[in-house]
Amino acid sequence: MEIPRQQFHSKLQVIKEAIDECDFIAIDTELSGLHRPGGSKRLDTLENRYIEYKEATERFMIIQFGMCTFTWDEPGGRYIAKPFNFYIFPTSMTGKIQPNRIFMTQAQAFDFLAKQSFDFNKWVYQGIPYLTVTEEKEYISEAVKKVNDHLPDIRIDEKERKFVEDAKSRIRKWKEDPKKTDDTDGVNINTRNAYQRRLIYQEVRKSFPDLTAEGRAGFIRIMKFTEEQRKKRVREQHNRIKKDCEDAVGFRKVIDMISASRKVVVGHNMLLDICHVIAQFIQPLPETVHEFKKLSHQVFPLMIDTKYLCAASTELRAVIGSGTALENLRFETNQEKFKNPYVDMSIEFPRYLHDKEHEAGYDAYVTGLVLLKLHSHLEIQANPPPPETPEEEKQEEEVESEKDEVPEEKRKLRGNTGGWNISDDEEGEDANWLASDDEDDQINQDDDEDIYNYGSTRYPLTDHETRKPTSVIAGFVNKVVMVRTAFEYFDFANPERIDPTLETFYINSASSNDIALLEKEILALVSEYGKCIIDTVSNGNYDGRCKHSQTKNDREAINPTKRDQEYSN
């Protein structure tokens, strides 16, 4: 479902329902320019890489955001996918309070998008604007200050003195006897510019504290309000600020809803996506990688990176091989062994019945689809189903075996592989039936008898009660791919583990103060043996130590260097 700016507010409820009902959410972004990690560097430190990503978020922006919710459909024995595609453009057309944003565009990134038939007119004409959390707070504080008339005084320019005096004299005259003037309810002071308007507000506040000045088109109207009227006016003004601000917050509402759901967020090679999402919709990225991890983890408590999952899981690598590009994963998970679970596109979301690669909404859909297949495969491997039994015995036996293995709560969630879970369903349908009161609904309910059950199995990613990742996936959660560093992954929740394929050794420093000196000495010592990086392991088991590492197998290197086995372990 494509959500243009013009329909954003009316579709918010549909988006919210999809998030509320779903099992998990897959996301993807398209950017106005792409950071290329490392460049010519073979290895980079964690801090350096983070700084590069942070800088990328300050330059480029998300111009399309894809989100796809996946919801288990018990009667259908399948998942239902709801893909959403949002163009993001910081337009000022929807209101007065959009900051004047300037962002960078990389011509090659647009060329890439053009190859995928990206619609740049939809982007500018229908893209949804946004305010970050920080910007929203600033806006409200400024607006409230203005409404409460807490602006600092400004001096009156010589050439405006007559204008101000004339205005004051007119106000005084009206105040003394409104009936003597041609407008008994108030007096209008014509203004030519913002400076004159501000002067009038200022003079009314100082010289006529019992009067109220209200800006109109081309003039300011000065009136006498009762205390009741004045309070009402302030209330109205505050409500208008709230409303204006809500409109301006725009797309960030979707990010807020995803975050508030605390549900698993799935991406593919998602570190850069997360950096951009945080920087564009929450706040500028913090100075240190440590703060960034903390912040991201607060926003998205459970993340799964399909690229990391495939690269890190021995079981999956054995089936899929080393190609972890999204298109490849989609191709590989078409194999028979990945047939569970069955995933259908919601009938209200027909946009992706045909492939539309590299549209964010479509890529989010594929990412979630791939995750379901991979996760199911891991679950089946961990708990192989019992050997095939004749069809008539199957249903009964499976119910039996489930009873033995899983507690009551989990069994409900898992659904079953063959036939309907009749008792649960009928209860649900009955409740629905009683609640519905129009004929259409009744007809739909009658159709229930014809629902086809695809008989696939639901393997939840998290425990229904504790909301913790299940054992099969737990080791992969909050870890994302990060190439060309000394680490196996980037970890949002814990210290990273050093890549065991690197030639690495650890150095304990006597005190943390001499690390800079120590680094210099190490570099002097090892530089003749080739390129190396020194990374400070700031937390976890290796706190305070330095690390020297070098790739063992760096086929793409352009400037290879001499290696020495003596200096590695």
Add this chain to the structure above:
Amino acid sequence: MEIPRQQFHSKLQVIKEAIDECDFIAIDTELSGLHRPGGSKRLDTLENRYIEYKEATERFMIIQFGMCTFTWDEPGGRYIAKPFNFYIFPTSMTGKIQPNRIFMTQAQAFDFLAKQSFDFNKWVYQGIPYLTVTEEKEYISEAVKKVNDHLPDIRIDEKERKFVEDAKSRIRKWKEDPKKTDDTDGVNINTRNAYQRRLIYQEVRKSFPDLTAEGRAGFIRIMKFTEEQRKKRVREQHNRIKKDCEDAVGFRKVIDMISASRKVVVGHNMLLDICHVIAQFIQPLPETVHEFKKLSHQVFPLMIDTKYLCAASTELRAVIGSGTALENLRFETNQEKFKNPYVDMSIEFPRYLHDKEHEAGYDAYVTGLVLLKLHSHLEIQANPPPPETPEEEKQEEEVESEKDEVPEEKRKLRGNTGGWNISDDEEGEDANWLASDDEDDQINQDDDEDIYNYGSTRYPLTDHETRKPTSVIAGFVNKVVMVRTAFEYFDFANPERIDPTLETFYINSASSNDIALLEKEILALVSEYGKCIIDTVSNGNYDGRCKHSQTKNDREAINPTKRDQEYSN
């Protein structure tokens, strides 16, 4: 005529013809972001303003360029306009040698363009790329270096040593006796990456100087060439470089053609346009405003700014008033007194039969149209036509009066106001007639009898022989509008004149070394009396002096300050 990337090369001839035949060229640009001169500042120095513009050219880029040629049509007694509209996008899709350009986009600028129905898809999908003069030179020098194999040696990584030795041994074997191998004409070395390819070129160059290595898809072919073959290959390579480069130069060719024509270039408020044109298509803007003037003047020797013309000409201000926005000028020049000359759109350029404001091609057309009307008005004011005479006497008398005033050469160019200039025309048509050899042309020539003559007068902007501006317009040439400075205008060819409406005084400094100190002292002295700027008048009459100025009439000022008449003259 809209020129998409895909048709650019095939349309170059049409563009060239339009430039070659025309009387003058009007231009306009649309930008990815807009520099706002001055910001909150009331006055700015020339150098500061220039630096701001220079920075703007480093951030934002021209995304649409409009050009409209105006050509006097003698038989029709009118001007023919040919408007061209080019989208400009630095795509890499047309070749390998486009630099990876990153530019800034201002959301509000796109909002503005969206209001004018700008087509962002045409921009990215059909925009024409370009190389600056500087980039073209760099590219050629790099490419020639590569072709001549003048790349520096690189070291062979340990892990590639075997690959290199294997390759060398295969080449040696083939060289010793090609007939013993399965490919007598050459030997193919498979390569996996750019590093391996570079190693092979290097080893062939060093160990087999009599062999030639030629890159293919996935491998390098090593062959033995005769001296003749080798020379031919080098020639082919140089030709390919030239061809690739010509493609990549792209839109700059249009700028080069305009510049080469040495014709008058007309713009509206054109300083920023010229800055962007130079920076994007010629070279990055130089450090100082002085160098910039020199460079621009070399590129475009004769510029006329319609906005400046209206603001500076007392005669025009009297008729048009103070509104110098392009739309306003168009509106005002619809008055009866601006009816000369008649301007028609070329029948092959039907795009703007309906208004399309703020499309660069259309704005260029309007700018040129307005200039023709304004200039004609000035000419008529300077040389009022004789009082009305009965219709039958008119033609004869005007020819008479022209004979008195203008030399033979000029008279030809001016055309006439009533009737046909029969003798000149028939000569021209005859020549055409003889040259044409297909039936279509003959039919067109036959139609000549029906050509309607609009009877308007041509007033050339420059003298046909000397190519110097005519007296009426000379005072306005190469001067463009520059607001919020101490100067009346920006002058590409001469020192600027100080705005006489400013409160200004001049200070002679004893030596140019103490200017910084002097400025500090002046500021300390005058700051209590209000805001002031100090500008160094670097050339012209006031060389070496400092200037203190302040607007007398600054209605839009937000922070006005105290003024003191004692300190101004």
